[in-house]
């Protein structure tokens with residue numbers, strides 16, 4: 001996936017409403033973690049519903065290179081024979097994490113605790129992203145890093161022989177940084193402590209417990225304090241991966257925007273630290289219902305029913321960003337269709353995703369006749385009241401979420417919307433175009 005041939009794609013408005021039931025692929029965050037935890041557990045971990053997107057396949061390949069047996073048994077069904085905490089072996093070659101920030105940063109945490117040497121790289125997008133945010137705290141464990149200028153990939157790491165537990169207050173809200181510190185803490189004696197001022201997704205904490213580690217989480221005036229007791233024996237445990245709420249966002253917003261639509265997305269993960277988009281869309285007036293709520297594989301899940309609604313612009317508070325960090329591009333598309341102005345506040349972190357998503361989202365809107373402005377770290381979108389002109393070609397900058405957001409916009413625009421490259425959609429949502437076409441009467445996503 002490092003240099004895929006560009007695949008242009010175009011979306012046009014369907015002749016009628018979107019309708020149907022669908023399931024989106026497995027949660028990307030949980031899938032990466034299931035493979036990594038499986039690799040350092042004792043015994044065999046069976047995973048069901050694993051996301052078979054390029055990002056997660058990179059993690060699977062890396063865990064194999066580090067000595068775990070990772071095997072695909074059937075669609076979404078995988079088996080990992082682990083090596084136990086501290087048991088990973090030195091990889092014979094460079095670890096290429098492709099387009100995936102989560103794979104790179106979490107793996108650096110894991111490598112820090114092993115006395116091995118490894119070299120990591122990624123594609124042109126990942127090589128632009130900051131790694132100092134993990135190499136700084138991980139250095140406190142005794143691991144050594146040699147990075148390219150600006151703390152970027154490629155980098156080399158020599159993990160610590162006698163790792164020390166990390167005590168770190170996160171300077172940015174990042175589940176990847178938190179998780180990297182906790183994964184390093186698996187190999188260290190004593191207690192690893194991470195403090196986050198704003199809670200971020202807690203899949204690492206949940207899965208550590210699921211595999212038998214002792215993790216305490218405490219809300220204090222300083223923030224959320226997470227403590228992990230080091231050197232646990234992780235015991236293999238089955239993992240059932242729910243549908244990814246960040247992928248569900250695309251058919252949900254499409255249904256809200258195309259007149260007369262009703263779409264049900266089944267079996268979506270509803271971890272409260274991931275559901276900021278649902279809260280926000282409801283504040284905009286969206287007709288969203290959750291049915292069949294239950295707990296599966298230790299995570300809350302449900303079916304989301306989305307029906308066409310004329311929405312209104314709102315102000316989205318900065319504190320909500322961690323619970324919907326990957327959903328802002330598609331929220332901006334919903335805001336473009338709404339009546340009135342939407343102001344999304346506190347989006348600095350969007351600048352360091354697969355692309356600079358703050359400017360890529362503003363450009364996506366501008367290319368299609370929607371007024372948008374960036375003020376500081378805020379994105380301000382002037383809603384069109386359901387009359388998005390469209391007609392533009394969007395530069396996706398190797399960013400799957402920019403591509404999918406632009407295509408959703410094309411379903412609800414007066415003229416079709418094209419993207420220069422839809423190839424990166426396969427990092428998180430293989431089958432996206434087929435699934436979206438399945439909701440319409442006739443092909444709506446196709447070659448330009």
Ligand SMILES: O=C(O)C1=C[C@@H](OP(=O)(O)O)[C@@H](O)[C@H](O)C1
Pocket residue numbers: 028029030101102173174175176177179201325326349
């Ligand atoms: O921990 C994770 O699985 C993720 C955390 C988020 O990144 P940050 O930690 O950089 O906010 C998110 O954007 C990413 O898609 C997945």
Ligand SMILES: C=C(OP(=O)(O)O)C(=O)O
Pocket residue numbers: 028055099100101102103326353354401428
């Ligand atoms: C930011 C994302 O992923 P990652 O950081 O893993 O590349 C994403 O999927 O939107």
